[in-house]
Each structure stands twice: as C-alpha cells, then as structure tokens.
Amino acid sequence: MGSTPGRLLMVTIPDQALVHAAGEYAHGDISLDATERLEDPRVGQLVRMLSEEEQGIFQADRLFTESVTQALAALLIRTRGTSRNFQPVPSGGLAPAQLRRVVDYMRAHLDRELSLAELAEEAKLSPPYFGQMFLRSTGQTPHRFLLGLRIDRAKEMLRAPWVRMMDVSLACGFKTQQHFSRTFRIFCSLSPRAYRNQVLN
Structure with a gap:
C-alpha cells in the first residue's frame, strides 16, 4: 500500500514570548513537559494561522504575528507547563478606562503598524495578559478588532x-491595495469600489 507523504512544519517560539507567558501563570522557574505527540486542536489552529501567514495567504502585520505567537506560548505554558507556583488566570477583562485608552490609541494610529x-x-499590562483580557472584553483579538476599526475608517473615506x-x-494602515481590497471584502462581502458605487448611487 502506498503512503501519503507527511508535511513537517517547524515552529520556533521566541524566548521572550515564553518568558512573558510564564510570568503570568507562575512565579519562579517553569518548564514544559516533553511529549512525543501533542494533539490539541487549539495548538493546531494557531500553528496553521502562522503557517498560512508565512506562505503569504494572509498579508498579516506585526500585531497579528505577535498575538498568535503569544497565544501559542500562553497555551503551551498553561497546558504543558510544570511549576509549583501556578496562578489562576483572573476572570473578567479590561477595565472600561483601560479599554477606552487602547481603542483611542488604535484609532489615532490606524495608518501605521502597531505592536x-x-x-x-496603554493598558499598563504585560503583552500576554493584555491579549487575553482584551479578548474577554471585546470577544475579538487585538488584531481582529484593529482590522474592524480600519475598515470603518475606510468606509468613511470611500464616501x-x-x-x-x-x-x-495607506490611511487605513494596509500595506498594499490588494491587501486592503481582500480584507474589505472579508468584512463587507463586496469590494471597496463596489461599496463606493453602492453608497454614492
């Protein structure tokens, strides 16, 4: 019987991402349990997102890559980490003032790449903790929320x-017109030009 060739994908997580994640869940040393086979759909989804970005399927920005990498580090620390001093992740989300500051900062800098x-x-939090609290407050990752703000700004300008x-x-922070058009279509189900024609007519 013939066999289907497998695909090997190597993912390297920066030390800093793991250090940040470990600092949120434990005090002192923490180590990751070794495993020959890790089957976790959440890990698979995050790795797939990084792989697609690497192949150019998504023209992702720095915020996307950092958010996914940090989420992967936090997930591995939570599920495979060993420490005598684990701390539970607090429930809730960002305080209203924190969220307002972050969103205002996003709106003021829509034309450039954000980290x-x-x-x-802006929220006075560590990156991994901020990412989790932002998700709990808005139901979206910082990257997805920022894209929504950029599309809202684009709609205003297209009028x-x-x-x-x-x-x-350029004003909405997209690297190319193709990236802008593709993202706009995902959010609005039509192209920027079609949206403009629809609004003006």
Missing part, C-alpha cells in the same frame, strides 16, 4: 468620491 507591546503599554483608493489604503 502588541505598545497596545499593552468621498475624490479620495483615491491608494490613499484610503
């Missing part, structure tokens, strides 16, 4: 017929 660290700084598509794309 998880600088958003966490002005004299604004060029390229200018809309």
